Amino acid sequence: MTDATAGARPRPADGAVTWALQLEYDGRPFVGWQRQENGLSVQQVLEEAAARLAGGAAVASIVAGRTDAGVHAAGQVAQLALPDRYDARKLRDALNYHMKPHPVVVLQAATAPSDWNARFSAIRRRYRFLILNRRARPALQEGRVWHVAAPLDAAAMHHAAQTLLGRHDFTSFRAASCQAKSPVRTLDRLDVRQDGPLITIEAEARSFLHHQVRNLVGTLRLVGDGSWPVGRVADALAARNRAAAGPTAPAEGLCLMAVGYPQDPFATAS
């Protein structure tokens, strides 16, 4: 069970309480995490539900990973402040009630220290990317996987992935729209494993550049289908040039699995 109880933690001076929320959502119907003019965002669904609890006052949220349109989350973490009149379970249930029928739910809620920040306090993000590698298009996993019909060599993809681990300038795998000040990131894990037609890629780092995981996957796919030798992936990294790497894999295969903090904000969960 993923219940949470309120911890005895410091509270902001203005009388409001900072809440940490663990979220699951299906990315398909959304324009992404962030509010946009052109459609419904996860942020809007969450903030509008929270506003109903705050008597209509606007509630602003901060999120650990600003997922793109179509990207899913099983363990996103968000932060918002509310007047102090909920216990953690009731808050979770009330937000879930108001977010219906959208495919977004709060799994856990816990009060957080006033100096905690869902985005900047995070020290670890783990993403999972799924490739359905078979001839037939997905029926059961439509919208959750990248369908690649050509046979892929997952062992070669894994081998190539290991050449990307560590601290590097990831300019070659960074979206043109990326707003990060530095292209340097430390990639701690990039595992590729196969189970029947399903290829699972697990990526872990303190933080990622915009589109980094999808660009890594789109490049590894070129190794998998034999277009590239394993060694060309390290060459693409060294080139520090987006044009040297492969295309961006589609959003639908990507899911934010977990966000890590120095202290688990949900440690008091029951």
Add this chain to the structure above:
Amino acid sequence: MTDATAGARPRPADGAVTWALQLEYDGRPFVGWQRQENGLSVQQVLEEAAARLAGGAAVASIVAGRTDAGVHAAGQVAQLALPDRYDARKLRDALNYHMKPHPVVVLQAATAPSDWNARFSAIRRRYRFLILNRRARPALQEGRVWHVAAPLDAAAMHHAAQTLLGRHDFTSFRAASCQAKSPVRTLDRLDVRQDGPLITIEAEARSFLHHQVRNLVGTLRLVGDGSWPVGRVADALAARNRAAAGPTAPAEGLCLMAVGYPQDPFATAS
């Protein structure tokens, strides 16, 4: 990869070839496998695609497990006859093309002996039922799981399940609408295991009565939430009375995983 090639097998005298098809489908948009007046069935989608390959002539199919509305399949097996002008891969791809955009695909196709029957030659069916046991409703697994918010004791459910194994009169777990001549079945496996909030129930038998798996799950849930002691499940079986067992679990948690035959019809798959 799940490719298949045509095997050198006997053919029906009328010049048509019997095909075995392994199917995956999402049960949500369908009224079930079987054709019905009130909506679209998986059978209709498959047979209409096959009719287009047969020059418009009607094609009748036979299926191993006639799944109900909302029930999914990852390894259904169907049979149909077509004029001999396809190899197995081309047939699979052509059927998948014509079944778009419905969430039904042929995973494998292979020619079958003329005395093979998708339903009556089957000697094993394996179903999986998923329960999402947590407070928050499903976001990522909506339509694929039975959401049970009350905490369940999966170990007690597994213990109770083991008292149902073997050859028994399963009248207590049989739908009123069941058309089988005998209520006696041999249940070979009924495993309940938990992984975080997900409880997976695997059921295996030569064949099942109508609603049998869903009625077994609905009864085990009563053990899981503490409403029933473990021993009452065996009492319910012994009563041979549908009213003695628990309610029918919802269709959305159920998936037909695999069908077994004395000889694997897809053994020639490449």
